[in-house]
Amino acid sequence: MASVTTLAAVGQVGKGFIHERTSETLPCQATNKLFCWDWAKENIDRYGTPTLQHLELVGLAVLFGFTIAFTLAVLAYRRRWLRSPLLAATGVLYTIPSVAFFFLLLPLTGRGVDTAVIALTAFNLQVIYRNTIIGLSNVPASVKEAARGIGQTDRQILWRVELPLATREIIAGLRIATVSTVAIATLAVFAGGGGLGAPILQGGIDFKTNIIIAGGIAILMALAFDLILLTIQRLATPWERAART
């Protein structure tokens, strides 16, 4: 199977990633302890490019995912009949395993960042779409009625009342989408999209230190994104804190 051979092939190359800097094998490297500090010190800079690639993948996928899902949600919120079909469609995209999606796309878009971003974007849609719809639906009917009654147009109600009041749920969706994308983007390497999956695959999955560094960066990245989005949500919804005091 293609994936197995690819894996094996990259694995072979990977030996170089681990060994190419030091001519001799470091002691802790040989014993493959849980974490080899000496190797880490010497090689940490080599994770820079994969990290930036990873950021790019996640950033683009979330940006596109949000733009598309948000637009669809607003559309479906106005036209109720669209809701279920769109939920089903985004649901299908969400369920397709990412690796399978990459290989499905390869004949169409070739190897590279594009393919990875398309698959990751498709994966994102469901959560953002659903949360946006939920957020909009949770806006109290009395507030919408008052908005209409004082003379706001539908567009004004959407932008000035409904969307601000849905901020919490929308950003909650965005947080889930972002964190899962950070994790799943490690598979982008199979689509030739690089990212933190590259050192994992190239370095061989049997060298623990490598896995821990690459995985650790991904975890930190997920936490950082989550924290940033949480902060944005807090700043964007000052009334929610006020209500609790």
Next chain:
Amino acid sequence: MPSEKLPEPKSSAGASPVRYAGATKRYPGSAKAAVEDLTLEVPAGEICVLVGPSGCGKTTAMRMVNRTVEMTEGDILIGEQSVRERNPAQLRREIGYVIQQIGLFPHRTIAENIAAVPQLLGWKKERAAARSAELLALVGLDPDLANRYPAQLSGGQQQRVGVARALAADPLVMLMDEPFGAIDPINRERLQNEFLRLQAEIGKTVLFVTHDIDEAIKMGDRIAIMREGGKVAQYATPAELLMDPADEFVEDFVGADRALKRLALMRVGDIDLWKAPLAQVGQATAEVRAELEGAEVPYPLLVDGKRRPLGWLSERDLAGEQVPQRPDSPLGPLLDRDDVMRDALADLLQGEAQYAAVVDHEGRIDGVLSVEIISEFLSSPKAKIEEQSATERPHG
């Protein structure tokens, strides 16, 4: 009496009459009209209450005015202009709208909520902010609340903000859909009184929907009692409604306690009070006794130098030469000329008192009210005339 001056609404547009001309609302798939051929005129500056059982179409009738419900036939005119000719959103900005669930914007501060319509109308920031502050004061809220969020206010405070928001752009007409329905009884009464006081100042044309006949009688200059299908069973002043119900439906709706309700419409000062013989501390009791002869009230009332009542004198008090410092019987209920008669009766009954002293604004004795006066009043044909003159006065 020159009451403290409330801020005049700037650039007051005044009020417009509202005329329903055969307004009809039919919902598709429903055989019966929700509102059928409604014709009704609400004079400018009056409160018209639409009241009736649930499902009678009163809310639908009200909402056709600002086109949050579109009528299917007929017309509604505000002043001379048909609402059908207007752009709905623009029309609504000229009509104050207050709903039971209040519907304040949770994500906007109180000041921003009040300034919502001015903002839509494109007022300058400073002007809208000034107007917010003015209205906050007008509805009796602390100016410090301006920067709070709705969730930080009590239900009563929130509804005051709701009223302020409706008044912000000085609308020609106000629509109020059970505005005080979700407020607890004590605060509801306070809000009703405040609104009547406010209305006496601003004189808007108000359409007020309620299912509570007592509220209708209290708030309305005119009441339209509606029955299913949005038909008006009777459109009259509260007094007319209570005296001459048009039919059995109205009679039932108004209730068996009509007589008591009439008392809610008048004030203590509207009735002929009895005169009590007055006595002052140190006065010779013989003099007091002489006054008791043939008096309407068989007990003398002790008053101070400024004719403010202190208490009732008993036989024992009159046994001595002079009127004593401390009267034997306490004063009991003390009423003001402006008290609502129904409350006065309640005070009398609650205090188990036969008589209650009535004072004017300065606290000076004005007369005496007794249960007997009230019952005589209710059974006399004169009641009708007096009552009407009582309700024709402006509220407050």
